[in-house]
Every structure is written in C-alpha cells, then in structure tokens.
Amino acid sequence: MTTHTAPSPNEAHRELVRALEELHRAAGHPGMRKVSTLIADGDHPALVSHEGVRTTLKGLAVPRWETVQSIVAVLAAACVNPPRDPAAEVARFLPLWRAVREGEPGGMKSARELALSHGWTPDDGQWTAEAVIGVMINPFNAIEIDPSLAVPHEPMVSEDEWVQVGVHLIEEHGAEFALRALLRTLKGDYLGAEQGSPFGYHYPDQEAVDVHTAFRYGCDRILRRLAVEPNLLQRSISAMHADESMDREDRIEILRAESDASLMREIMTATPETWDRLSEEAHHQIFGYLIKEIGPVGRFGLPPEQRFRITWRIPEPPTK
Structure with missing residues (x-):
C-alpha cells in the first residue's frame, strides 16, 4: 500500500482519524485482520493488509483514497444497530480525505458536486464546509428582509460582512460555486428549511452546534495547559472530587467512568503527544476533570475564544 506519511498530524488528519475511529467502534471493533480479509473477499478498489488497516485507523499515515474507501465500505457494512449505507459513508469520508491531501479547499464540494447533491448536511447533522457556506451565502442572515417575504428576524451578520464573505468565497472557490450556492438558497433549499416554513427560520439546532464547538475549543485549551503545567490532570481530579457544587448527574457519570480501570489507566497517560491516540471516552x-463549566458569552460567528468562556477547576496561572 502506497502512503504519504504525515510529518506532523494536522487538524484535517485528526478529523479523518476521529471519523474512522467512530465508524470502527460502530462496526463493533472488528480486528485488523478481519477487516483486511473482508476487503479481500469483497468487490473493493484496493487490497489492504492488516498492517495497512492498522496504520490507517490509528492515523499513523495518510493512505490513498482507494484504501480509505475500501476500509470505510467494509466497516459500514458491518454496522448493525443502526445499519449504515456503505455508499453514503464512503461519500461522507471523501471530503474528509480530500481535506487532508489538499488542505481546506479539498473539504469543499466542487460546483458540479454541489449542483448534484441534495441538502446541506448529511443525515447525522454534522456540519460541513458547504453547510457553513449555506449559512453565510443566505442573504436572510445579513439583512432584515421585508415582512411580506420573510418572517421578522435579527440579522446574524452585517451587510458588509456578508459581502466580504461572498467576495472571499468567489476568490477561493470560484464564481460558479458561489452562484450555485446562492441559487439553491433562493429557491428555498436553505440550511434550516422546514417543510411548509416561510423563507425565514430559527438557527438549526444551534445548541447542538454550540456543544460540539465548545467541546472542541475546550479540548484545544486543555492541550495547551497540559503542555506547560505539571500534574494539572491530577490536581484537577482532586478539585473535581472536592467540588460540592458539581451537578449530581455529572458527578454520577464521571464516577461511573472511574470504575473502568482500563479507561483510567488510559486517562493518566494523557499528554499533548498522546492525545490523538486516546479514546473518545x-x-x-x-x-470533565479540567473544565467545570463552559458556555457561550458572545454571539454566533465569533471566534471560539470570544464566543465561549471557560471556568477551570484549577485556575490558569497568571501570564507573565
């Protein structure tokens, strides 16, 4: 198997590996040799050795697309509860892989792919680059359209910001892509559209988006602190156990996880260098150990450091 070894994992590669880990778990964690055998027995574009499966799932190298395609198809076919469509899963992974090989532009559909696709987000509701464009290209989010055309609302961005986003989009992805995205929106196929709703909507599942974004931002901040503060994890664990104000359900959940000895051994190895090899759990x-509370304090669209405020169990040391 021909691979391009990544000298240092970038965010796009981490996204790909996280998605592969999730799919592998959903498939019941089949062994590497089992996955390799299933690929060989099926009609797949590549033969992948068990070592090739391992290096791909562990993120040790960036494989060819045919390798990712074969692994994803086999794992998707193994998912039972609920079942997953292998073709749909392969389509979901293509932009993830392209983003690793081509950078940010690789994660975007081409203008033709956008024209042929339906909807802005996959069935699992995960945000895509096209979904963000779908929000920003929609003039509804920049101006208060006359009430005869849309329900009254407060714009998310200014008109100038909306124009600048459009200019940047055209520069980065071409006028055809931008115009097709705008046409789709104006025809009523806009992000958040509901059957029978007017041209106007509340932000779709904003709470879920905030939770995901806040978690990712919190993890990034955790890694920065782990890199420079010795024994931060151990001190935070002690602070969590001593926190009498902690929500009861949150405490029960953390204590339940602590009964898993293997999970706790894994947790205690956490460093910025090992982070990407740790499980989602x-x-x-x-x-939960390091962050007592995190929540939005700024409007949607601001950078995470301006949108979210973190309350740490162990306060950050003062900057020199």
Missing part, C-alpha cells in the same frame, strides 16, 4: 472524562 477518555477525552470526555478529561474534559
């Missing part, structure tokens, strides 16, 4: 447990 470990990430959430560490988040």
Whole structure:
C-alpha cells in the first residue's frame, strides 16, 4: 500500500482519524485482520493488509483514497444497530480525505458536486464546509428582509460582512460555486428549511452546534495547559472530587467512568503527544476533570475564544 506519511498530524488528519475511529467502534471493533480479509473477499478498489488497516485507523499515515474507501465500505457494512449505507459513508469520508491531501479547499464540494447533491448536511447533522457556506451565502442572515417575504428576524451578520464573505468565497472557490450556492438558497433549499416554513427560520439546532464547538475549543485549551503545567490532570481530579457544587448527574457519570480501570489507566497517560491516540471516552472524562463549566458569552460567528468562556477547576496561572 502506497502512503504519504504525515510529518506532523494536522487538524484535517485528526478529523479523518476521529471519523474512522467512530465508524470502527460502530462496526463493533472488528480486528485488523478481519477487516483486511473482508476487503479481500469483497468487490473493493484496493487490497489492504492488516498492517495497512492498522496504520490507517490509528492515523499513523495518510493512505490513498482507494484504501480509505475500501476500509470505510467494509466497516459500514458491518454496522448493525443502526445499519449504515456503505455508499453514503464512503461519500461522507471523501471530503474528509480530500481535506487532508489538499488542505481546506479539498473539504469543499466542487460546483458540479454541489449542483448534484441534495441538502446541506448529511443525515447525522454534522456540519460541513458547504453547510457553513449555506449559512453565510443566505442573504436572510445579513439583512432584515421585508415582512411580506420573510418572517421578522435579527440579522446574524452585517451587510458588509456578508459581502466580504461572498467576495472571499468567489476568490477561493470560484464564481460558479458561489452562484450555485446562492441559487439553491433562493429557491428555498436553505440550511434550516422546514417543510411548509416561510423563507425565514430559527438557527438549526444551534445548541447542538454550540456543544460540539465548545467541546472542541475546550479540548484545544486543555492541550495547551497540559503542555506547560505539571500534574494539572491530577490536581484537577482532586478539585473535581472536592467540588460540592458539581451537578449530581455529572458527578454520577464521571464516577461511573472511574470504575473502568482500563479507561483510567488510559486517562493518566494523557499528554499533548498522546492525545490523538486516546479514546473518545477518555477525552470526555478529561474534559470533565479540567473544565467545570463552559458556555457561550458572545454571539454566533465569533471566534471560539470570544464566543465561549471557560471556568477551570484549577485556575490558569497568571501570564507573565
């Protein structure tokens, strides 16, 4: 298998590996040799050795698309509860892989792909680059359209900001892509559209988007602190256990996780260097140890450091 070893993992590669880990878990964690055998027995574009499966799932190298395609198709076919469509999963992974190989532009559909696709987000509701464009290209989000055409609302961005986003979009992805995105929006296929709703809507599932964004931002801040503060994790664990104001359900959830000895051993190895090899459960447990509270304080669209405020269990040391 021909691979391009990544000298240092970038965010796009981490996104790809996280998605592969989630799919592998949903498929029941089949062994590497089992996945390799299923690929060989099926009609797939590449033969992948068990070592190739391992390096791909662990994020040790960036493989060819045919390798990712074959692994994803086999894992999707193994998902039972609920089942997953292999073709749909392969389509979901293509922009993730392209973003690794081509940078940010690789994660975007081409103008033709946008024209042929339906809807702005996949069935799982995850945000895509096209979904963000769908929000920003919609003039509804920049101006208060006359009430005869849309329900009254407060614009999310200024008109000048909306124009600048459009100019940047055209510069980065071409006028055809921008115009097709705008046409789709004006025809009523806009992000957040509901059957029978007027041209105007509340922001779709904003709470879920905020939770996801806040978690990612919190993890980034955690990594920065772990890199420079010795024993921060251990001190935060002690502070969590001593926190009498902690929500009862949150405490029960963390204590339940602490009964898993293997998970706790994994957690105690957490460093910026090992972070990407830790499980999702470990990430959430560490988040609960270090961060007492995180929530939005700024409007949607601001950078995470301006939108969210973190209350740490162990306050950050003063900057020199």
